[in-house]
Amino acid sequence: MGLLIDGKWHDQWYENDRDGHFQRESAKRRHWVTADGSPGSDGYAGFKAEPGRYHLYVSLACPWAHRTLIYRKLKQLDDLIGVSVVSWYMAEHGWTFDKLSGASGDALDDFQYLYQRYTADDPSYTGRVTVPVLWDRKQQGIVNNESSEIIRMFNSAFDGLTESRLDLYPEPLRGEIDALNARIYPAVNNGVYRAGFATSQEAYEQAFDEVFTELDWLDRRLSAQRYLTGEYLTEADWRLFTTVLRFDPVYYGHFKCNLRRIKDYHNLSGWLRELYQWPGVAETVDLQHIKGHYYSSHRNINANGIVPKGPALELDAPHNRDRLPSSGIWSR
Numbered sequence: 173m174g175l176l177i178d179g180k181w182h183d184q185w186y187e188n189d190r191d192g193h194f195q196r197e198s199a200k201r202r203h204w205v206t207a208d209g210s211p212g213s214d215g216y217a218g219f220k221a222e223p224g225r226y227h228l229y230v231s232l233a234c235p236w237a238h239r240t241l242i243y244r245k246l247k248q249l250d251d252l253i254g255v256s257v258v259s260w261y262m263a264e265h266g267w268t269f270d271k272l273s274g275a276s277g278d279a280l281d282d283f284q285y286l287y288q289r290y291t292a293d294d295p296s297y298t299g300r301v302t303v304p305v306l307w308d309r310k311q312q313g314i315v316n317n318e319s320s321e322i323i324r325m326f327n328s329a330f331d332g333l334t335e336s337r338l339d340l341y342p343e344p345l346r347g348e349i350d351a352l353n354a355r356i357y358p359a360v361n362n363g364v365y366r367a368g369f370a371t372s373q374e375a376y377e378q379a380f381d382e383v384f385t386e387l388d389w390l391d392r393r394l395s396a397q398r399y400l401t402g403e404y405l406t407e408a409d410w411r412l413f414t415t416v417l418r419f420d421p422v423y424y425g426h427f428k429c430n431l432r433r434i435k436d437y438h439n440l441s442g443w444l445r446e447l448y449q450w451p452g453v454a455e456t457v458d459l460q461h462i463k464g465h466y467y468s469s470h471r472n473i474n475a476n477g478i479v480p481k482g483p484a485l486e487l488d489a490p491h492n493r494d495r496l497p498s499s500g501i502w503s504r
């Protein structure tokens with residue numbers, strides 16, 4: 173675990189604030205692929221959606237990277253955007269392509285470490301070396317390393333090249349999706365990390381309380397409607413899904429978020445199973461990478477690196493959500 177400073181790798185754990193709160197660094201590459209290469213919201217042009225031009229670097233363990241894999245699948249981008257998978261084991265060199273640990277290798281340059289991808293973008297790069305990364309083979313640089321933006325691009329930029337008309341961020345629901353994301357990200361997606369990486373009792377308990385207050389609220393919401401915004405399955409659901417999926421096998425134990433399991437939430441657990449069973453999604457889920465990564469890589473939290481065998485998740489069991497109306501995914 174570490175970061176690049178002026179292009180040099182330093183093996184260094186996260187630095188929390190003085191009160192023990194985990195601070196997540198903002199992603200530093202924020203360009204946008206657009207259908208015709210016109211500027212995205214950062215104002216930079218030149219990233220046109222083209223087959224084979226972009227390559228995705230992911231970890232199958234990582235909830236943020238997992239979002240991009242789900243979108244690649246749902247939006248039929250498999251043949252247009254290649255993928256390289258890093259090893260689940262992250263130690264002194266950060267993310268690696270060590271194939272013994274289950275990585276695919278770096279399909280483009282056969283790099284050994286993911287940080288080489290960042291220094292290939294900028295030889296004096298400073299910052300954390302995170303997944304996902306969307307790489308541009310044409311300009312030889314990182315387009316974007318922020319999952320919430322990569323999924324927005326995947327949702328629309330490549331539509332001229334695929335048959336997909338699915339829209340996970342439909343215009344009439346955007347306000348509601350944004351509002352849901354704004355509360356779920358700090359409390360749940362990042363909340364579990366704030367609990368797990370806290371270095372003071374107070375910071376941990378604060379995050380813990382926020383996690384469960386929000387999960388309680390989500391479970392109530394899902395008692396009366398099929399998905400987070402209602403009848404349509406949207407971005408808000410998929411952003412939450414990758415965290416909820418990891419909750420019982422990892423966050424409950426490893427990050428000490430153990431007031432309740434997802435299994436104890438009747439509606440959230442049914443919703444989780446329905447999303448897991450959505451066509452194409454189960455094949456993006458690798459529980460060996462998920463459990464292996466967290467329990468083996470964070471030795472300051474789990475000193476001996478032992479990976480728990482359980483729990484039984486039963487993600488293929490009936491989801492029983494059919495009693496609530498569904499219109500599936502919005503179509504353009």
Ligand SMILES: N[C@@H](CCC(=O)N[C@@H](CS)C(=O)NCC(=O)O)C(=O)O
Binds near residue numbers: 318
């Ligand atoms: N904001 C980023 C966060 C990505 C992120 O933090 N990924 C983690 C893996 S789950 C990572 O690569 N961590 C390595 C590090 O922080 O050094 C996103 O959503 O894309």
